[in-house]
Amino acid sequence: MSGVYEPFGEGWTQAAEFGIALVLSGAIGLEREIRQKAAGLRTYTVVGLGAALFTLISKYGFTDVLRSGLVQVDPSRMAAQIVSGLGFIGAGVIFVQRGSVRGLTTAATIWLTAAIGSAAAAGLPVLALLATGAYFLLAYGLRPLAHRLPQLGSVPATYRITYRAGMGLLRELLAEVTRGGFTIVELSTLSSSSRELEPTHQATAEVSLSVLGRGDQDTLTTRLANISGVLACSRSSQPDE
Known part of the structure; x- marks a missing residue:
């Protein structure tokens, strides 16, 4: 040019x-x-x-x-x-x-x-x-x-779980995570209230679980959501972006 x-x-x-x-x-x-x-x-x-x-x-x-x-x-x-x-x-x-x-x-x-x-x-x-x-x-x-290639390394993920308080569900949730082949690296309570999420007016709690492991995350999500007393369960993979 x-x-x-x-x-x-x-x-x-x-x-x-x-x-x-x-x-x-x-x-x-x-x-x-x-x-x-x-x-x-x-x-x-x-x-x-x-x-x-x-x-x-x-x-x-x-x-x-x-x-x-x-x-x-x-x-x-x-x-x-x-x-x-x-x-x-x-x-x-x-x-x-x-x-x-x-x-x-x-x-x-x-x-x-x-x-x-x-x-x-x-x-x-x-x-x-x-x-x-x-x-x-x-x-x-x-x-x-x-x-x-999930077998080459552990994939971190964070689960947000809302459940009925006062039923001892937290211990059951942690046990289910361990059985799924994951290690809990961080646990934090996000909220605890008695807001009306269900007709029973029962108090609820919400926790965040950061886990690391080689298990199937989708399977773990399903198992956690199917636990009696769990109202909501969502998963987000650890972003690198």
Whole structure:
């Protein structure tokens, strides 16, 4: 595109590189939006475009100063600050709650999106495309593989159980978890009230059980829900995102 009219040293070349960054970062953002993650389409697109813009400024900017030949500029200096500048965004999506860390994958994906935007703006569209393709391969390829190989490691999960209070059910719940091949790593009482969940007006309690083991989580969910006196039982796998 060097023969294309580009006033002030900018034109279709920069627009094309900026457009590639827009499309690739938007594709990653759309995938995260569909999965309803903490950061979605707008966040990833803005990160990719911002990284691309800083890279373009670093690469093509300051031409009026450089024409004199008296000033030398390292074009990688501004681009290098993109990585450190992303720190505050990554910190904003990482949460530590009850000993579990959440948001690491989101932070890492934001970091990767910035790198893809920088690569596109630096004139490396093939590398940017390969990185985007590699991301989707990891996002959709590793998850099914992990579910097919449960024997290779323990999968953490958290159960939220609401049950009738005063019936000694907590001990039975813990015993059922142990029989299912799981170890309880954390137990916390979420609430205890006498609100009218059933016509009997009986008091209820709610607990959260964080478990770790190689048993079948779906089977354990069913067994816990079938215990007499249990009103509700829900499970959520430990997220890495």
